[in-house]
Amino acid sequence: MITAIHCLVRGQVQGVGYRAWCQGEAVTRGLSGWVRNRRSGEVEAVLAGPSDVVDDMLAALWTGPAGASVSAIDGTPTEEHPRGDFDVKPTV
Structure with a gap:
């Protein structure tokens, strides 16, 4: 089954290469x-x-790159279902 999750990751996650990772x-x-x-x-x-792959990625978000320290992840299902590449978007 294909799923999509919207996540907000909190902690020391900027300035450590988290987006590129x-x-x-x-x-x-x-x-x-x-x-x-x-x-x-x-x-x-x-x-x-695929749901199992998204779940695996959610678990990996807790670790992140060296220097990251994740304190919370809020993940909710979303109707947005991107297809194709995985992009880095500008800061908002």
Whole structure:
């Protein structure tokens, strides 16, 4: 089953390469979607793909790249179902 999740990742997740890491991990897993920084200090992402692969990626978000320290992840299903590439979007 294909699913899409909208995530907000909190903690020390900016200035540590989290977006690039997230993109690389998502591409390796064959996921579609996007990731971006928010001015609030969070990283926001939409992950779309097979349910088990999305679940695996959600678990990986807790670790992130070296230097990251994740304190919370809020993930909710979304109607947005990106297809194709996994992009890094501009900060909002």
